[in-house]
Amino acid sequence: MKTFTNQNPGTVDEAIELVRTAREDGHSVSFAGGGTDLLQLVKERVVNRSGQDVPDVLVNLKSLEGVDQVSFSSLGGVAIGGLTTLSNLANNPRILDDYKVLAEAAGQVGTPQIRNAGTLAGNVCQRPWCWYYRNGFPCYKAGGNECFSIAGENQLHAIFGGGPSFIVHPSDVAPALVALDATFNVAGPSGNRVISSSDFFVLPRDNVQHENVLSDDEFLISVDLPAPPNGLKSTYHKVMDRDAWTHALVSVAVVMEMDGDICSAVKIVLGGVAPEPWRVPSAEALLIGNVVTEELARSVGEAAVSGARPLAKNAYKIPLVRGVVARTVLALATSV
Ligand SMILES: Cc1cc2nc3c(=O)[nH]c(=O)nc-3n(C[C@H](O)[C@H](O)[C@H](O)COP(=O)(O)OP(=O)(O)OC[C@H]3O[C@@H](n4cnc5c(N)ncnc54)[C@H](O)[C@@H]3O)c2cc1C
Incomplete structure (x- = not known):
């Protein structure tokens, strides 16, 4: 198996610098949160966002300090660090009170083990679970020019918004965030940006290889939710x-x-x-x-x-x- 370098940045700035340096050296980069999806992709040599089956540099975001907190503002609203685990989200009493849809969505992901390791950002940015993509078929998501589900086994595929690829977005948390009008805070070597959840995800007709608007160098740091209105x-x-x-x-x-x-x-x-x-x-x-x-x-x-x-x-x-x-x-x- 091709080797890769694991990097453990302590701050967001260090993570950005690592990405910048890797790119200048011509290396591909992948980000890891809990690794419950990414490490499986690497192990099974499934093509990742960088367009390679194994990245040159793995930036382990779990080593970032202070990006795994849920902070309620005195004016209402909440900032949720991207590295917050799904278990913490599901069991946070104020998330349960004010944003129940999010706690319920996080609490229904996979299994307790996956929720304990899996992060908010990793859940939102996970790659499709289409069996063709996951089993090494040269489909659109893997850089090819075919969606094998159209004439194949499409029981789990899209009934809305499909074409040319018919994957479904796999995240449980993402529909909750869109329904709550979340905004996503993103970092990368070209600067930070704030993206509305209604603009974050993309259809294959707009970008057939990616499921969101992040560039390969950008990572999700946190998610903001507006104050819940009365009622x-x-x-x-x-x-x-x-x-x-x-x-x-x-x-x-x-x-x-x-x-x-x-x-x-x-x-x-x-x-x-x-x-x-x-x-x-x-x-x-x-x-x-x-x-x-x-x-x-x-x-x-x-x-x-x-x-x-x-x-x-x-x-x-x-x-x-x-x-x-x-x-x-x-x-x-x-x-x-
Ligand atoms: C058996 C099994 C069952 C599962 N069931 C469900 C389910 O029911 N519902 C569900 O929603 N998911 C499910 N998953 C998918 C997934 O593992 C979890 O959703 C988990 O939350 C992913 O989070 P993570 O932190 O481990 O992500 P990782 O594996 O670390 O990363 C996932 C992807 O996101 C990217 N990424 C990670 N962090 C960032 C970041 N900060 N910015 C940009 N990109 C980033 C990685 O590069 C990778 O492509 C399941 C997985 C398994 C193995």
Whole structure:
């Protein structure tokens, strides 16, 4: 196996400097958080963001100091370090109170071991789990020019936003962050930038090799969430083909503001169905200004699947989305 250098920066500036130096020396770089995804990619020699199966330099972000904290602002809102583990997010009492959808999404990732090691940033930036990509097929994600799922085994693939690649975005946490209007703080040798969660993820039609707008030299340092308005309720629901240890077949993050019985604002974001977290504005629009009844929730579920384009073997996702959206919206709106 090709060797690589492991680097343990203590600060964000040191990490940036390591990337700059590696690039000047013509070396490829990969970032590691908990390593629960990345080390498997390296071990199985799956092509990573740098376009190589094994990077020259691995920048271990877990060695950064102070980037694994959850800090609540006195003005409201929260800054979450990118290296915060999923377990810490899932069990943080104020995240559970104010941003329940995020705690629930983090708490449903994989297994306790993965949540203890896995980080927020690594979860959001994990590569697709399409079996063709993970098994060394020269697909678009690996730098090739074909999506093998189109004519192949596409049970787990996209029903929205696909083409030319039909991967689904695998992160449980990402739909929750989009629903909460998160902003992402990113660092790299060309400077820091702040990116809205609605602009962070990309469809294959815009960039077939990457799932987000980060350049190969940039890494995610932290995520900010706005203060929760009064009357905010939120939840995450995930449907799997077994009880644990796996990604969503379909999931939904719902963030709803209530004025008494009336829904005054809402975001519904689907996971497991598209190459990026998938918002369904036409379903959201039906809820605004209305009391959420069973009948309305059913219409919202129906609206959530409009425009779906299943492949040969994944049409089962349509009734799953319809049902999970209707059930989750009704349960959330009527919860006390
Ligand atoms: C058996 C199993 C089950 C799983 N089940 C789920 C599941 O149910 N739901 C789910 O969402 N995920 C699941 N995962 C995927 C994944 O391992 C976890 O989501 C985990 O949170 C990834 O975090 P990490 O810190 O270990 O990432 P790493 O493995 O360290 O990194 C993942 C990717 O993100 C990049 N990266 C890491 N940190 C940064 C950063 N700060 N900035 C930019 N890029 C970065 C890495 O280069 C790599 O490409 C599963 C994995 C396994 C092995």
